[in-house]
Amino acid sequence: MDEQGPTPAKSVRAVVEIGPNYIFHLLAVAGVGFESGYAARYRHTVRHEDVALLRASAHLLTFAEGRAGELVEVAVFFPAYMNLAGEREIREYFDLLERGIAGDHGAFVERYRVHLEKWRLWPPAQVDKYFAGMGLLGPYGPALHRLRGVYAGNLAAYEDRVWPEERPGLESVAARLNRHFAQRDVIGRWEQVTRIPFKADRYEIILCPAIENGPNANSLGYDRNVFYSGSDFDWMMQFISHETGTHILIDVLGDPRLRRYDFDTVYRAYENLARFYNTLVLETRDLYPMPPAYQHRRFDEIYAHLHSAHSEISPADLLVAGVDAFLSSR
Numbered sequence: 001m002d003e004q005g006p007t008p009a010k011s012v013r014a015v016v017e018i019g020p021n022y023i024f025h026l027l028a029v030a031g032v033g034f035e036s037g038y039a040a041r042y043r044h045t046v047r048h049e050d051v052a053l054l055r056a057s058a059h060l061l062t063f064a065e066g067r068a069g070e071l072v073e074v075a076v077f078f079p080a081y082m083n084l085a086g087e088r089e090i091r092e093y094f095d096l097l098e099r100g101i102a103g104d105h106g107a108f109v110e111r112y113r114v115h116l117e118k119w120r121l122w123p124p125a126q127v128d129k130y131f132a133g134m135g136l137l138g139p140y141g142p143a144l145h146r147l148r149g150v151y152a153g154n155l156a157a158y159e160d161r162v163w164p165e166e167r168p169g170l171e172s173v174a175a176r177l178n179r180h181f182a183q184r185d186v187i188g189r190w191e192q193v194t195r196i197p198f199k200a201d202r203y204e205i206i207l208c209p210a211i212e213n214g215p216n217a218n219s220l221g222y223d224r225n226v227f228y229s230g231s232d233f234d235w236m237m238q239f240i241s242h243e244t245g246t247h248i249l250i251d252v253l254g255d256p257r258l259r260r261y262d263f264d265t266v267y268r269a270y271e272n273l274a275r276f277y278n279t280l281v282l283e284t285r286d287l288y289p290m291p292p293a294y295q296h297r298r299f300d301e302i303y304a305h306l307h308s309a310h311s312e313i314s315p316a317d318l319l320v321a322g323v324d325a326f327l328s329s330r
Contacts, residue, residue: 008185010198012240014177014205016170019083020226022158023076024210026150030054033062034214045157050150057143064215066124066267071140073125075147080206081220082115087152094148100134101141108134121199121222123250170207173229177205177236186241189281190248194315198248199223205240217243222250235288241281242288245274252316261323269323272299273315276307295326302326 028039029046032054043051054061060071074097084090096108109116109131120127129136137144187198200223207229211218217239218226225243227236249270258266275296279285290296302325306318313321 007182008188010185010187010201010203012181012186012203012205012244014174014181014207016167016174017083017085017206018159018163018167019085020080020206020220021163021166021170021208021210022085022155023080023151024208024214024226025158025162026050026054026154027061027076028210028212028214030058032058033064034211036210036212036214038210038212042162045161046154050154053146053150057147060140060143063218066263071143071147074137075144077125077218077220078115078119079151080226081119081224082112087155090151090155091148094144094151097134097137097144098141098148100130101137101144103133105130105134118200118223119221122219122247123254124219125221166209170209170229173207173233176233177207177240180237181240186244186281187248190241190245190277193277193280194245194248196248196251196315198244203244203247219243219247222247238278238282238288242274242278245277245281246271249274249277249315252319255316255320257316257320258323261327265323265327266319268294269299269319269326272296273303273319273322276300276303277315298329299326302329 025042026046027033028036029042030051031039046054057071058069060069061076062069063072063076079090079093084093092111096111099105100108116127116130119125187203191197202223204224206220206224206226208226209229211226211228212230214228216228216231220226225240225247227240231239252273253266253270271290272294275287275290276299279287279300299322302322303318306321306325307313
């Protein structure tokens with residue numbers, strides 16, 4: 001897909017934002033799920049007692065391969081999705097969250113209604129529980145109260161010692177990515193190949209150096225994703241297209257026929273489905289490998305055979321048939 005054309009109607013756009021970068025900075029420095037050179041470089045910017053607190057809460061804040069701890073959604077993804085970027089905003093968010101857990105969730109819903117309605121497009125977020133009440137978060141009230149102090153208490157150091165160092169590099173990568181995607185209609189090609197419309201006008205890629213060695217391409221919501229800014233540029237161009245596809249295909253994961261299979265098999269089949277369609281979108285078979293457990297070569301053979309035999313097959317039918325074929329061939 002090297003040809004260029006007019007500016008696409010629905011755009012892929014790399015953005016540089018302090019809010020998500022700060023949240024992932026805290027997790028990285030505390031070694032929540034991974035260690036990195038970034039963490040070693042900035043260890044001194046987070047208070048020692050807060051590093052210890054984050055590490056003690058690591059089981060609640062880690063995420064990978066479609067699974068996440070109990071507080072990832074509310075303490076990591078949603079505030080990052082909204083780009084909470086100031087101490088007052090952070091304190092207000094956690095204060096309203098605590099009120100919601102105590103029984104008065106209306107104030108939280110009204111304050112963040114616009115964001116919650118957009119977040120609703122992303123089924124893994126399970127947004128409706130915020131509209132119905134937050135009773136399920138009750139056991140985690142004390143942990144969230146402690147996180148409030150961590151998030152608010154280390155922001156000044158981040159703004160002073162980290163963000164000025166990292167921001168110029170992020171802006172350089174964003175500019176390069178945006179030049180690439182400005183005249184390439186990636187979303188339009190995905191819509192054409194899958195016959196599924198993308199539900200937003202823009203897909204934002206938040207660049208972040210803090211997730212070095214950690215989970216990469218982290219979906220915050222339907223229209224926002226976090227990528228490691230130091231990734232190989234060619235890989236990033238291809239995988240941003242891949243992630244565009246996983247978001248267009250996300251509703252396929254809710255097909256009731258998939259309930260008879262275990263989650264890990266379905267999730268890996270879904271990621272490989274996106275990879276297969278990406279070969280059609282980018283018009284190349286020379287794509288990124290997946291981790292060994294994903295068995296992308298086997299899935300690629302299965303999907304290619306099924307699609308060749310039934311070119312009009314829907315993504316949902318292709319996924320179900322692909323899982324069946326994969327399990328029967330083991």
